[in-house]
Amino acid sequence: MLPQILLPRAEALAIAAALYGSVALGTQDAPNGKVDILEFVDPLIGTSNGGHVFAGATLPFGMAKAVADTVGENQAGFAWDTSVVTGFSHMHDSGTGGSPSLGNFPIFAQPACPNDDINQCKWQQTDRAVAWEKDSVVANPGYFSIALANGVKAEMTTTNRSALYRFTFDGSSESLSPVILVDLMDLPQSRTNGTAAVDPNTGRLTGNGTFSPSFGIGNYDLHFCVDFKGADLRDTGVWSKNRANFTVEKVKVTADGVDSPATLSVGTFARFKSPANNTMMARVGVSFMSVSQACANAEREQPDFDFDGTVAAAKSAWRKKLDVISVDAEGVSKDLQEVFWSGAYRAMISPQDYTGENPLWKSDEPYYDSYYCIWDSFRSIHPLLTLLDPVSQSLMMRSLVDIYRHEGYFPDCRMSLCKGYTQGGSNADVLMADAYLKKVPGIDWDTAYEGVVKDAEVEPRNWDVEGRGGLHSWKGLGFIPTDDFDPYGTGTHTRSISRTVEYAYDDFCVAEMAKALGHESDYEKYLERSGNWINMFKADQKSSINGVDTGFTGFLQPRYINGTWGSQDPIFCSPLLDFTSCYLNPDGHETYEGSAWLYTFYAPHDMGSLVTALGGAKEFAKRLTFLHESGLLYVGDEQAFLTIYQFHYAGRPALSAKYSHFYIPSQFNTTYAGIAGNDDSGAMGSFVVLSMMGLWPVPGQDVYLITPPYFKELSITNSLTGKVSTIRNVNFDSSYKSIYIQSAKLNGKPWSKNWLTHDFFIEGGVLELELGEKESQWGTHVEDLPPSLSDYP
Template identity: 40%
Template sequence: MRANAAAALMSVACLSGPGANAAQPAASDAPLLPASHDTREPISSVDPFLGVDAGGKVFLGATVPFGMVKLGPDVESIDGVPAGGGYASTGLVDGFSHLHLSGGSGKYGNILVAPVTGPLDPQDIKSARSSEDSSPGYYRTQLTRYATLAELTATRRVGFHRYTFARSGDAHLTINVAHLLNHGNGDESQQFVGGKVTVLSDHEVTGVGRYKGGWNEGGEYRVYFYAVADTPAAQSHTWSGSTLSSSQSASIERDAPLGASLDYTTAVGQVIQLKVGLSFVSEDQARRNVMTETPGWSFDTVHDAAVAAWNEALSPLRISGATESQRRQFYTAMYHAMLVPSDRTGENPLWKSKEPYYDDYYAIWDTFRSAGPLLTLIAPDRERDSIRSLIDIYRHEGYMPDARSGNTTGRTQGGSNADVMVADAYVKGMTGIDYPTAFAAMQKDAEVPPANARMEGRGGLTDYNSKGYVTNADERSGSRTVEYAYDDYAIAELACGLGRDAAARRYAAHAGNWANLWDTSLSVGGMTGFIRPRNVDGSWAAPDLKVRGTWPDFQYEGDIWTYSLYAPQDVRGLIRISGGKQAFIHRLDTLFDRKHFDMTNEPGFLLPMLYIWAGRPDKTADRIVDQLEKPFNDSRAGLPGNDDSGAMSAWLIFQMLGFYPNAGQDVYLIGTPSFPEAEIDMPSGKVFRIVTRNLDSGHLNRYIQSATLNGKPLDQAWFRHAQIADGGTLELTLGSTPTAWGTRVPPPSLSDPVSPLCAAASPHP
């Protein structure tokens, strides 16, 4: 976070009616004025409701960029089934909890606050809602059962509630410590395992909840809280189990209800405010977080600081000539990409460190492909600190995580993809990272079999290192093999940079292991040559033709059409093993035309760009336009699948800008832009501009006719990070028919005559 927004968040104090600032549907879809004439703040184009339905599972509520507290409604359907991620457009509101993920589910929903009027029954406080609205840093709704307006805003570690009671009579502010999402006894369910709550005074409640489980099958984590109201209560209650008591404290050591209430007799229109500070360390620290981050009672001031923080976070990207729909999609995608990981610096209960501490990497398997490279460009300090946190987790726990949430690492879905995240930062010149220690962590990933391969490290590693592939004695042997090969390429890159010649040779050789599962005789759907499971003795096992595999299958969340083409380090090699350029183009056409491309999931994110290596950037343009026009829109169902911590949103941002990263390398692949002009404030402080000529509203002019980069002709459909690091201009001229532009020089590949790696790692010395 930049200095002035951080300062604003640290000096907040009170509010009056931010609903007017909430994002509203536009009345017109006409193009905007150029950015130089558009004085609107980027936050005005963010619609937090975009993607909440149809599986997007994005967070809805109040938070700041990368905030620890994500305060929003938890909703259940009429038949009592809770939404796994917290929010749903229809259903009853249980209350407002302070911890959520975004683009995923199965975790959190902790410390639930709900206003109640009339008699209090802690087991029956849900309400219908109306007049719901949200904008970055703000949420409001009318709880119709209680005729109460609920408004929420937040700082990094504090949730700020404002409740306006329309009726006089009994009213209560309830705090449910036992509440959580995805509650149950399944493998991916959460359990409440105990806690305590104490009413300190007529306006203060403190306590702790203990929880475990969730999608990552995590161990116990504790959430401490300190809640303080601006209005003294007439009385208070606590409950443990089903018993409502006048006792000032309650505790429980099992999965059963636990909570407290502050009880009032309200007048018509009375406003009561509540601040809830969270900590993963102690109740005292939760209280300090309230005093430090929200010292006064001005809801408006807290909200204004959140708005300032979001405007600053969204400011590094500017677009002009966009329709209102495009603008909403673009800035909302930026907003989604900055919700996680969660900045918990100073809130690490496990060890003391001067390093940043981040949690809710959920999961790097999703985000390394798109969200990580995006943050490297537009939020480099966040990406740097996130990587420093990964390295510090390795120092204290032995491995960098893939998925980590609730201060627990797990589960590892594919490769050790934090390796790619580190390499991406290194090859793009990011400083402030302890790369030698990162290299040690990456080598451990590649050499030391973990005790629990679903939680950390690489499963099937012994076979992979001795045979060159993971055998079907281990689960996910196909997706793991091809991902490990790319992770090894990332290690080779860093080994080259650190002068570790022997390691560079070893891992560069392992980077070719993706081909060891290729059966050149396997025919599926008219195509020949796919990856295939191999037995421990090296013989072929039966092909796995599942459309979308899962944990015990050959490939994870993808099919063999997708994973057979996963070798981002060596697309030249893919083309060769597929039978040459024309055969490769035909394979890609078949993959897309027969619906094997799955935009709802990350493994295929790079597939539309693979045509570029085969000399057909025009087909890349066709596939991108098709995806931008069909599965993406600006509605509540505007994302094609789970946003997965901003991974889906980051893919959209890059493709709308007109280029896409080959994550872990210093190469960007040129697609087809959606805007006449865009600007990126680079980490260097300079501006990189993308200017597009002849762009039409129907995107018929989608094919690049010619290009210049920094004033010089560019005849290839890719460029390097170093060419834009100090700013510059990429100018693209479009037309309605393909030309020879971009067909002659493919992007780098490991099997190029001159390897993209250092001489020590080159297979062609």
Template identity: 30%
Template sequence: MEKARIDYVDPFIGVDGENNCLCGPYLPNSIVRLSPDTLPPQLSHGYDSQRPIVRFSHTHVSGTGGGGRYGNIGITPFIGEMRLQVDGYEREHEQASAGYYYVRLMPEGIQAELTSTARTGCHRYTFPEGISGHLWIDSSAVIQVEGDQPGATTGLCIGGYLEKVSSTELVGRSDFRGGWGHDYPYSIYFSIQCQQPFSACILADHTGIREHNVVDGKHCRAAVSFDDQQIVEVKVGISYVSIGKAKASIEREAVGGFDDIRQQAGDVWEQKLSRITVEGGSEQHTTLLYTLLTRLWCMPSDLGIDDEYHGWVSGVRQYTDLYALWDSVRNANSLLTLIDPELEIGILNSLLDIANHIGWLPDAWIAGHSAMIQGGSSADILFNEAMLKGLPDLNYKIALAQMRKNNEVYSPDTWMYGRYLEDYLSLGYLSTHVPKNAVSRHMEYSYQDWCIGSLAESLGELEIAEQYYQSSTKLWNLWNDERRCFAPRLPDGRWVEPFDPAVCRTDSWNDPYFYEGTSWQWSFSTHHDFAGLIERHGGNQAFVEHLNTFFDNGYYYSKETMLHIPYLYIYAGRPDLAAERVRECMQTYFKVARDGLGDNEDMGCQSAFFICSALGLYPLMGQDIYFLVPPVFDSITLRLGTESAQIFLNIVVEGDTNVSDRTQNRYIAEAWLNDRVLDRAWIRHHEIQHGGQLRLRLSRERQSWGSSDLPPSPLQEWRNKKQTTA
């Protein structure tokens, strides 16, 4: 019997190490992400395979680094005496699938099962026969990351209340502060509905047990007991707005028993995963593809239209936990634009609505507030890409005005909004006056300037376009030609000495010059002028040698700012070497294992690298280009457009017939797009957005295919156009 797509999903891939992915159930872009939390200290997602399980909580981020956030409203089953503290459990037979999680908690032998809807967590606990079971409810639960400060860089409960309203229901509100990005407070409202009545209930606050039906404060807990109930089912509605909405979510979404809800979750995922159908790949590659697709749709959370967002009423669908665009812009948003454009349009309209209310486009948006800017304004890149790819139903004129504001208006708080403009506008570069990451910020600002110019040109604002294209040439003001890399400069123009482009001065987050990388690594991020980069290295062959040195000496690793680098061989006329390096990166950094990803997953960024590379169709952020490399599957069908659209792009792969091992076919020898010969290793979005067929013939031998028609480099095209008109 043929396996369904969800049968390939392995939620344990990437749960350990720095991957920080969830193994518990969630639905696409859901509010509830229900997952086990292990004994503190915790990672940002709350889980570690080597540590005991202490609870199952309902709100999580997935794949992020940084300080802890969420892990709220925790439930833990236990047996024995009623109490308000439970020790951690070892695990046995832990397993998971799309929308489902199971573990046997040892040594007590309690079976725990989890499933979920978009806004409801569903639990089923099976206690040992003949033994009364209990549930411990910790409404103050929150992720605790070692070394971070509770209430600032990691979470802290700062208040709330917990109320018993009947023998089957507890409700309440919990207030929290702290976590990555900002320390603004947020509130979680909840309704905990037991499907079997509990025989006893005790409530406690920070002082201990209280003889009341309600407790309040920073540490509200409850324990409920079930006599003669071997199986207990619990539904927990979660809301950011009210208890009433939490209850309504249970009534609307969590209809039926646990098995019904689990089946519905699986059906939702099977439908979502049908956006991509593959055949002929290995079990490992297929497992990674469909598992990582579920990660692509994990965040952000869809709050609906004037529904689960407390900040304002505007008639616009809102999203939260954009955590962060700086990561997802590298490739994940481009993949969504291709296979789920409705979601991408929704996210972009939400960003515009946020900017309309707070005055600035956010770079990250968490729990109703802007969060730390890691570079510039990544939204600038997304709006330009959306225009180039023809996404409808977006007000691009308003987007352009907001994008220009980042370049033209001094920010009141550069931690959360806008740019460091003083040096950028007066000196033409970010000098060492900028407190940290000056060079990498400068590089990002320059690319975002090009994106502003490109969007302006698309809108017919040619003078503005010319202004911003010229501004984007500031990129090279921090290029040190002697070192052949980007380097820091003092305000007086002198280069900083000593300077080692291979290392960070401090940790990679707080380095004064580069963020999460070194100069060697960042110096490939010239997205609007790769031709200029190649020229400064001495031409195609010299650039190829530089790339080879970079990879062979171990400077590359699977970091979001480096994921495009193996594709740069194509700009130097060597698609064959791009094919080799991409496959090498996939094999090195992506495995069916609990630590199977090369780095933080980062809101679909790692996932999109593997997915797009496996499909042989990799996007360049902010532009309308896809690079072509050999796919790992024989047949691929992408369903494009809206959910109801029947638009299909078929990628068909043929290999040398005399090669028994298909994996030896590592190079593209010939290509046809809709039966027209394709002699380049890149295509534009408009060439595939209406569907069709891309046919590839692969070979085991290196080929010259795609070596002469190189991808466009925007600044080079702009310069050529200026010279022609002059």
């Protein structure tokens, strides 16, 4: 997660007022006559200012992802705040930080070569870069189009393993002789070798390459196959640097070549006679297995080059995924509806279904990739999928279990068949506990439990990419020391505070599974370890901002092996002090992407103890309010999400609703920069959706914290049980002045607890919330608070 410009509170409130006050507009109808929710999905939200959202064509969780690749912050291929396009590639990730990802084997179309001289066409990536027209971009679920200054309009759509491009060329048919090239390149320019070939009889372009992941170790091989339709073949060849050759059918680049293979553009091409109606198509199959499988994928999924039919099928797939949600949007602004539905859409872009495309091992289990990263996704993406798409969530959890079987550990991050970097704890443990407690079906729980116990007990050789480091200190000292002595494995010795609180919660999740599966001694052991977070709490630590004491005492602080305290300013790595100093590097300090102020609130399993340690419910709420009002918190980092709703634990659920309505829409809106930070594979999108549903899940627990939905009524249909769960606001106010629950009924009976369990979404029912303009006593009593290991004060 990279930082983004923060909106001043006054500006944020002005945006909120504008968006709340706008009037809902009508939309086109879907084929079934209902309002088409896809009209409220804008894939361009978050494509500028570092949002890194994938804007192109994809199916839900699809492997093939087609879009124009631009020059700039092109982590997802296309970015709005850019000016030139260098190609169109077929696989991408969405919302990731760090370096760009995938973008392999871009194709590029030119209407003709100047003077009909093949060597006057543009070949190298930097030379062929061409301006794109700002008013030309159209992005819808399953479809993307863009017009270039060279007279090419490119449209694209996808199936699961292939992309279909439709190129329309300006100019008279006499002047057209289109050239389409493929480049053995990827977005991060990580290639170590590559090979491409062309069939001079058909124009088919094929090849493969070896590349590196953008946030992990190792490498991967990828293969492609390009076929054309709509124009007669004129000639074919290969190209390198700025020269093309008609007589050669293969080209190869290796790591020991004279030129740097990572930056050298090289590939094959096909040139065509003037196409009918100035339009032709290119079909691209991709595969991690082989060239032949890449060709077979395309031939099987798109045998007829049916562009319009493929777009229609993609839209149908997206409607099916999103139709499980139903809202009564009367009075709700069109902008807020777009924020909601676009967030739901982005939450279903990744992880990606690579089943049948895993060359690393043979298995009958599903294989999903681009868990990018679980540190980000466990907090909101996977809990949302458990609500909206439990079938896909089951497949993803089964995939994680199968990765454990064959790799020896659950990943905390994984992309392009490679091990990704671990940012904190072993957070697949949280996912497994969450899925178990919410009765996600089809998972081998014995093997899943074996995997989470291994995370807790066995330190891997390289804990930068799996498991946990510092386990000897964790078990013996009860915390991760600063400058830990750890001869048992290698890894980045930073983040001692954030790793300690994450390990504690991971162990709580292991304990939950142990208890449910009948492992009583394990349950007691891991439950005890889950209390280790308190060992980093320095009760007399104070905090000041610009030399002024904040008035709060007691914060998490570093500790050394001998038990003595270190020091890290509690506001360090917040927006108020050295915001970008706590990343995943050897100088990354003792908290990760956040401050000790933020991490001091992280003990979601034992909020009774935390509230007590921070001075009781009144003082806890006061401190949490200060976090949100002072500028210390950046909601663009996922660990900020829970703090918005932790007022529930102090008996102040009204304040959770208040701050939900501050962050949405002040930091989330319909502009191209309309998300906080980058999307992290849909984390920001899922945050918005869950918040607007009025359901904040505490991941790893069977707990949903209740706030009023942003709609008059909202229903979710469980795709496994067919049951419908409805949350209805009584006295709904679309100006959002009445956002405080006065009373509640669950299935017609009074409900005073400020939280729900997942059974509501399995069995169906109606939760009715009566709203008012002022905070009430609803959900404020100790007996109404969410579960905690320790009693509340």
